[in-house]
Amino acid sequence: MSGYGGAGPVVHDPTTLPADDNVTKYTFCVELKGSPWFLQKGKMIAYYGAIEFNGVGHGRLDRLVRTSFHSPLHASDWVVAEGSGRMLLADRAFDVNSYDLDDGNLTIRSGNLLAFQPSLALKQSIVPGFLTLIGTGKFVAASNGPVVFLEPPIRVDPQALVGWADCPSPCHHYDHGYLTGVMGGLRAMTGLGGASGEEHQFEFVGAGTVLLQSSETLMPEQDTGVVPAEPGVPGRTGTPAGHGAQAGAPRLPGQLGDLQRRFGL
Amino acid sequence: MTLREINPKMVEAVVGPGVRLFSQRGAMLAYRGEVSFTPSIQGGQGGLASMIGRRVAGEATPLMAVEGSGTVFFGHGGHHVHVVHLSGDTLHVEADRLLAFEGTLRQGTMFMGSEGGVMGMVRGQVTGQGLFTTTLQGHGSAAVMAHGGVFEVPIAPDHPVHVDPQAYVAHRGDVRNRLSAALGWRDMVGRGSGEAFQLELSGSGTVYVQASEEKL
Numbered sequence: 001m002s003g004y005g006g007a008g009p010v011v012h013d014p015t016t017l018p019a020d021d022n023v024t025k026y027t028f029c030v031e032l033k034g035s036p037w038f039l040q041k042g043k044m045i046a047y048y049g050a051i052e053f054n055g056v057g058h059g060r061l062d063r064l065v066r067t068s069f070h071s072p073l074h075a076s077d078w079v080v081a082e083g084s085g086r087m088l089l090a091d092r093a094f095d096v097n098s099y100d101l102d103d104g105n106l107t108i109r110s111g112n113l114l115a116f117q118p119s120l121a122l123k124q125s126i127v128p129g130f131l132t133l134i135g136t137g138k139f140v141a142a143s144n145g146p147v148v149f150l151e152p153p154i155r156v157d158p159q160a161l162v163g164w165a166d167c168p169s170p171c172h173h174y175d176h177g178y179l180t181g182v183m184g185g186l187r188a189m190t191g192l193g194g195a196s197g198e199e200h201q202f203e204f205v206g207a208g209t210v211l212l213q214s215s216e217t218l219m220p221e222q223d224t225g226v227v228p229a230e231p232g233v234p235g236r237t238g239t240p241a242g243h244g245a246q247a248g249a250p251r252l253p254g255q256l257g258d259l260q261r262r263f264g265l
Numbered sequence: 266m267t268l269r270e271i272n273p274k275m276v277e278a279v280v281g282p283g284v285r286l287f288s289q290r291g292a293m294l295a296y297r298g299e300v301s302f303t304p305s306i307q308g309g310q311g312g313l314a315s316m317i318g319r320r321v322a323g324e325a326t327p328l329m330a331v332e333g334s335g336t337v338f339f340g341h342g343g344h345h346v347h348v349v350h351l352s353g354d355t356l357h358v359e360a361d362r363l364l365a366f367e368g369t370l371r372q373g374t375m376f377m378g379s380e381g382g383v384m385g386m387v388r389g390q391v392t393g394q395g396l397f398t399t400t401l402q403g404h405g406s407a408a409v410m411a412h413g414g415v416f417e418v419p420i421a422p423d424h425p426v427h428v429d430p431q432a433y434v435a436h437r438g439d440v441r442n443r444l445s446a447a448l449g450w451r452d453m454v455g456r457g458s459g460e461a462f463q464l465e466l467s468g469s470g471t472v473y474v475q476a477s478e479e480k481l
Contacts, residue, residue, distance in 0.1 A: 144343045145274035150295065160294035160340070175302060198293045198302040198329065212295055214274035215343040 014048040017086050028089045028096045028140050036082040039115035049085015056080060069122055077222055089114050094142040107132045108141055108163035111219035115140045126234060127169055129221055145214025152208060155201035159216035167208025173201045267367050268348045268406040275340040276348060276408045278365060286331040288339055288365035298335020305330045339365050344481060347415035347473065350406045358409055358435035360399040362481060367405030375400050409435055413477035425467035431478040438470020
């Protein structure tokens with residue numbers, strides 16, 4: 001980026017590419033030396049050297065998958081990069097950053113995780129759509145706009161949440177104070193005045209760090225696989241005795257569109 | 266300084282007793298403390314008349330009032346955000362470019378035709394502002410959204426500034442603007458330079474320009 005002042009773009013060769021660091025805000029360079037990396041399919045944009053990309057589940061990688069990949073059902077979305085060289089990772093001009101975990105844990109939205117070292121263990125989070133990384137190592141994640149680190153207690157818009165580290169899983173928080181009282185009742189009855197769009201947040205408490213992206217643009221969600229249908233396991237959708245078609249998205253009174261429904265349109 | 270940029274796409278605002286904000290609905294990213302977000306039926310300040318004025322003018326972007334005590338983070342659509350601090354002067358900006366602004370600022374609606382008559386209305390059409398634009402006046406700060414980064418170009422009495430209408434974001438101060446057309450026969454036969462219309466701003470103040478010709 002520094003060379004844009006008039007000297008033309010910076011030209012990199014294998015020796016000047018940064019090792020395990022950002023090339024630009026949107027590109028990350030991984031140095032491969034012996035130890036393999038896991039990466040999400042289609043996130044590699046270029047590489048130097050002799051690197052082999054194998055789908056997870058490839059015979060001799062079985063042991064690796066067993067030790068650092070704990071949700072075998074979505075393993076097909078990942079590939080293992082092995083060999084020596086440098087590879088560039090990017091994802092549709094989203095900001096890319098690397099994070100170091102030191103015997104820690106971090107939960108991240110599944111679509112945002114680009115790559116990680118096998119010294120980390122990847123597990124499904126109890127929160128649907130999120131993955132948890134446990135252990136020591138480096139991983140690369142994307143976000144829309146720079147990531148901001150915040151400490152709990154904090155309430156976060158669901159679309160702006162990238163992930164969280166070390167703190168307990170969030171809970172839902174609903175703000176609908178403006179729907180009480182006479183004016184609020186009228187608002188709720190008629191749907192007039194609309195909703196603020198901020199009735200629902202994720203609330204974080206305890207000690208840790210919350211990762212927030214700078215906009216509400218989500219990355220396409222990656223399937224995190226299904227959880228076994230056992231009694232006591234949350235997040236299993238499609239269980240018998242469903243409560244209506246869209247039980248997943250509760251509607252608040254006063255949301256736009258209620259008026260039409262009231263009139264049966 | 267209630268509003269503060271913490272990175273190019275996000276602003277932090279501190280609300281407390283007596284300090285409230287208006288922001289675009291759905292633009293809150295996170296908050297700390299006890300803060301309430303109330304959809305503002307009137308779409309901002311002023312009485313019922315202002316509300317009707319805004320509705321008629323098409324400047325009634327859904328807003329919400331942010332009150333309470335705590336810290337709020339705003340960002341929207343991955344757009345770049347620029348905080349403008351006003352001290353008594355007037356900011357002219359399109360309502361849908363306003364991410365958040367302090368409650369101390371007086372919000373108004375201005376008819377484009379009041380500056381330059383019919384040509385002003387044409388100018389509004391070309392810049393995408395429509396026939397009306399929003400004004401903010403007083404002391405306080407406002408966060409303005411733009412596609413790509415924002416830069417400020419100062420306008421001095423003897424140095425008028427020409428801006429591509431699509432890259433124009435907002436302006437402040439005592440500024441007259443005029444659409445200057447450089448239409449020739451080439452434009453008529455479809456061989457124009459694509460820069461036939463320019464916004465000429467003169468007077469004294471500042472114009473905010475985005476580094477892109479894309480609208481929000």
